[in-house]
Amino acid sequence: MIGLGILKGMAVTARNFVGSYFEKDRLITVQYPEERSPLPENYRNFPFLPYDGDDPEAGLRCVACKICEKECPPQCIYIIKSEDKKPDYMGKPQFYPAVFDIDISVCMSCQICVEVCPFEAIKMDKVYELSRRERFDALLLRKGELSKSNIYYHSICPTEAAEVDAKLAEAAAKKKPAPPASPAAVAAAPPATA
C-alpha cells in the first residue's frame, strides 16, 4: 500500500520523540555554557610548559634543545636559547629558553612536540575557551603564558602526571646515588641529560 513506508517512518520519529524524554541514549545534547560534559583524561588542546616548584622561571624543565621546534609539523614553535646557564633543581647548570613562543593560530594540537621532548618539558593542555579580540599577537603565546605549574598538570591529567613524576624521580635517583629526602624535590628534578 502506498504511504505505508511513510507511516512506518512516522512511527520511528514518534518513538524517538517520546523516548528522548526517558532514555539518555536518545538525547545526548548538553546545554553547553550551563552544562559541560567532563573532558576525558586523554583530551588534548595546545601545548604548555610545566614548571616545578613556585618560580615559573627557575622551575622550567625546558633546556632549549629545540627538538620540538624542529619536529613541529606546522612549525609553530619559536625558541631562542639563552646565552648564560642557570642552575636547575639538581644544581646542574643548563641552558634555558630566553624566548619560547607558540603560535596557537598555527598549532594543530598533534602532540608530536610532547612525544619527541626528552625532558618532559612540554605537555598538552586542556583549555578550549580561547577566543580573543585580536588574531595575531593575542594568539601568539609567550613563555609567561605557556608556563603552568606541575600542580596544574596534576589537576588536568592525574595519571599521566604521576607517571611523569615517577620517571623523573627515577632518573634523578640514577644520577645521584643519595636522593633528596623530600619526595616533592625528587619529583621536581629534571632527568639525566645524557
Added chain:
Amino acid sequence: MSATIQTLEPAERPPTTMGARLEGELMEVSMGPQHPSTHGVFRMNVALEGEIVRKLKPVFGYLHRNHEKIGENTSYLGSMPYTDRLDYFCSMTNNWAYALSVEKLAGIEVPERAEYLRVILAELTRLQNHASLLGFLLSDMGAWGTPLMYAFREREKILDLFESLSGSRMMCDYMRFGGCRVDATSDWMERAKKIVDAFPRFLDEFENLILSNEVVIARTQEVGKLSADLAINAGITGPMLRACGVNYDVRKVDGYGLYPRFKFRVPLGEHGDTYDRLMMRALEMRESVGILKQSFEQIAAGPIMNPKVKIRAFRPPVGEAYGRIEAPKGELGFYLISNGGTNPYRYRVRPPSFINLTVLEDLCLGHTVADVMVILGSVDIVMGEVDR
C-alpha cells in the same frame, strides 16, 4: 547560482529526448562552490536543457592545501597529523593507510594488540561515516533534519570514544609507525562494546525510517545508474563499485591487518543506482558491527608499539611502497618513494572520493537538476580529500 545563456551551433547540440519542440539554447549553470548540497566547496558547471542535465563538468580545487608537497617537506611522522585533515570524517582510516604504507616501506612489524585496535577503530569509523552519509543523503533529498540528527546522535557516541582514546574527536592522530599511540583501557573497551551492541537498534530504526519510504524509493531507484564496466574502467572503488555488483573489497583482496581472521560478508548490489548505493552503506554497517563484536572477543593484552621504531630521525631504506586499505569511501592508498632521507622523496595519495567523482557526468546525464544533488550525495565525497 549564476546563469549565462549560451547558444550552441546546431552541430554540437546534444541530442534531445524530449522532442523537437524543446530544441533551444542550453543554459549553463554554475552550481557551487557555495551550494549547501555540494558537501563543501565543490562546483559543477552544468548545461541544462529545461531541467534536464545535458553536460556536467566538475570543477575542483577550491580546498587545495598542497597536501602532497607538504608531505614531501616534512618528516615521515610529521605527515601523520596532516592525514587526519584529508577526509576529516575518517581520520582513523587515513592514519592507518599512511602508517601501513610507511610500515611496508621500512619493513616494520606491528604488535597484535595494535592490529586489533586498528581494526576496531577503522570499523567504528566506517559506522560513523556511513551513518552520517545516509543522513546527509536524505537531507539532500529534502528530509531536512530528522534522519541527519539521528545519524549524528550515533556518530556523537563514536566520536566520544575517539576523544577519550586519542584526545581529539576528529583530528585523532592516533596511529604511529609500528603500532598505536595510546592503549585502550578495559573501561574504554566496555564502553565501546556497549555502543556497538546498541548500534543495530539504530540501524533497524533507520531502515524503518527511510528504506521503505515511498519518496526515497521514487527519488533513488533508477537514478544515477552506473554500469559495472564503466565502474571498473574508471577505477571506482568502495561501496559505489560494490553497488554495481562487482565483488571487490580490499579487506578481502589484500587481507591487510588482521582482516583474514574475521568472518564477514561483502554486500553486493545489482543495479548500481542510487538506491543500491544507499542500501550498500546500510548493509556494510551491519557487517562492521559483526567484525567489531568478533574483535572485542579476540583482542588480548600485549604491547601496542614496536619498540624498534624510532620517533625522531626516522629514515626508511631507499625504496618505494604503496599501502592501501578499504576506507569507508573506497580504496585509500599512499604511495611513497624514499631516498633514504628523513622526508619522503615522493608522497602521493590515492583518494577514493576524488576518483569516485570522475564518473559524475555519466551518472547525471539525462536526469534533472534535483537528481544531481542526490547522485552527488550518494557518491560520498569529502572535499578535504578530493582537493587535498
